[in-house]
Amino acid sequence: MKFIFGKEEDFFSFLESVGKKDKAAIVSHTDLDGVTSALLMHEILKSRGIDIQSINFVNYGMGVFDELSCKLKKENISKVFLSDINEDSDLEGFERFRNQFDIFLIDHHPSESGYKNHLLKSPSHDCSSFVIYNLGVKVTSLDKWKKLVCAAMIADFSYTDDENFRFIKNNFPDASKEDIYNSDPGQLDKTISYALIYFRGEQRRIFDILLEHKTDTLEKYRGIVEKDTLATLGKFRQNAEFYPDANLYFYYYNPRYSVTSIVLNILSKEKPDNTFIFASDVMDDARFSKASSRNQSGNIDMNLLMRKGIHGLENASGGGHVKASAAKFMKKDFEKFKENILKALTYAK
């Protein structure tokens, strides 16, 4: 595999450096790629007889590394394997974190941090699960996780890369790029991704279910979340405000489950030239609202738009990718946020 930063050997020598007295922790992202990465890492470490003391799932963002470091210190952790975590999301916190623990990070999120040590940074289209799988097969058998790896590759859009798609095709000959979600791993992606939404904050539970090969038990939760997705999609279509000058659909609504991303993906696929913004309350902090944005055309930079949206707002953060991005701001500033967005989009024309 090709890496933007780091070499395969770096990972294996880090693995070698873990001694009998070390206590290891796994830290990974909360989505399917993150949970799969953690599972593969678990298998690799176990095959080397490494003592895994702690498995954690985090949503990267401001303050996450400091919080994590408190927890891992209490657990006497010395080595930390991080995956699918963007260090750029809180660079100062990350600096403090890596000064306290011996860490190795495997990630594929674009970053400007310049951080290069104990890191494998793959191109954005090579999701972390696929990277860890390719490393892992050199030291242990991971055959039984192939379908899960393919599901993660679909969830993270890695399959759009021709070479990556070949891996899926070799294992699931019926899969096609055009109809990927109806393939076996595509269906598995849906089941687990929806269950992760249902069990928000309880990724460890899904991790254990996957480890025990009891994925079937997740089907019913998929059904519940799928229903909420369709209902929310209908509400968006019916009630969203449309601003013709800005080519923007804007909607504020609190769905029962966190389905905003899925709903936006469906809508923006239908109308790639429009900008869609879906705002809602932040579930665990009543002072805040959040907004997700999509524009599939690539002509309007969502990363920039969200940064403009939060301009001048206190305690706000925002940014992401060109086609998909998000922001968080104080609820009292909602009108100001919307005004900034409309101004930015009208000037952009």
Ligand SMILES: [Mn+2]
């Ligand atoms: Mn990922």
